[in-house]
Amino acid sequence: MSKTFDEKLNEYARVLVEAGVALQSGGKLLINAPLDARPLVHEMVRVAYRRGALDVRVEWRDEELEKLRLTEGGREAALFMPEWAMEQAERMVDDGYARIGLRGDDPNLLAGVDGALIAERSKKTAQMGEKVSAAITGHTVDWSLGAVASSAWAKNVYPDLSEEDAVARLWEDIFTVSRINENDPVAAWKDHTDRLARLTHYLNDQQFSAVHFSNPEGTDLTVGLADGHVWDGGAMAGATGNSTVPNMPTDEVFTAPHRDRVDGVAVASKSLSVRGTLIQGIRMEFKDGKAVSVSAETGEETLKQLLDTDESAAHLGEIALVPASAPVAQTGTLFNMTLFDENAASHIAQGRCYSTNIAGGSDEEKLLAAGGNKSLIHVDWMIGSPTTDVDGITKDGSRVPLMRQGEWVVEAAN
DSSP, rough: OOOOOOHHHHHHHHIIIIISOOOOTEEEEEEEEGGGGHHHHHHHHHHHHHHOSSSEEEEEEOOHHHHHHHHSSHHHHHHHOOOOHHHHHHHHTTTTTEEEEOOOOOOOTTTTTTTTHHHHHHHHHHOOOOHHHHHHHTTTSSSSEOOOOOOHHHHOOTTOOOOHHHHHHHHHHHHTTTTSSSSSHHHHHHHHHHHHHHHHHHHHHHHHHEEEOOOSSEEEEEEEEEETTTOOEEEEEEEEEEOOOEEEEEEEEEEEEEEEEEEEEEEEOEEEEEEEEEEEEEEEEETTTTTEEEEOBBBBHHHHHHHSSSSTTSEEEEEEEEEETTHHHHTTTOOOOHHHTSSSSOOEEEEEEOGGGGGTTTTTHHHHHHHOOOOOOOOOOOOEOOOOOEEETTSOOOOOEEEEEEEOOSGGGO
């Protein structure tokens, strides 16, 4: 018997709380969500308290308020951020609150807004939130990301449908790629993350010196890997010891590049939504780790401002391998949201690396010495496709096929 919408929504809430952050009895939870997410959030709170949560806090997000600050408030208002707000966020990290973020913002929300002002505010936000970001990338707090089919996002993805039909279609996509249509979604996630664990174990055993991406669309990129790099993917255990799933959906295995050992050309296979702007047709040329030539068909100025955030933003902090047959890719939909689109294609990320992707990376000196990248940003963009080949390069220069035509060819993937 097929599940009703309400049954699927309830299952999704359970998956986010139980599998996403693995909330335990006595745990504390912070949920950040857009207003459209109220029914889902209410069910998540119900699930959390039934599991014995001590406290559940909800931060509601109205994206139009952020736009009004930038368009109506003037520069001083645009750049104002009360220190107490960041102090509260830091206190919640120190107090062990798990975090679930629900994404669903309009990809084109800030189109037409002063890009330089957006860049200034984004940089200041990143600077003030550096402690919280470090806790997230270092997995010293349990966290997960999910999605909600907001009206604005749904109409962006399905512009030819009515608002009601677009929202319904997008919810079904979310349920499909999040394994909610399975008989037992939590068990289905366990099976899936076990498979990703087999891949990470294989890659960690190999300790390749570099990974090479190539496809007919123009990508020809050699990414040297950080010394003592560690591959992760699927479920992860942080400082709490809980087995969490940071991204839902997720089909990636990922690691840290060496910030100075990236050479070649990367061409985007999908658009990138960042800072309220849709960037399309990205092309970057890297030399000695740095993007030395940058262009885009649309949103080029926003892209260049992003790379100017700090001196490390033009270097890479992540590479991730994703099969072209992943559930997100199988929908045939371009979601214009990184959480989804990065799980439809192999990708790279500008900026900060995850400290867990380098042995001993929690020590900043060791992370930097190993070639890890420290930056205020971490922005993924997609370069994989059904025509992409990926090779692991050993220390002696030999090549080991990892993917052919966008699909895994190593036995660990089975």
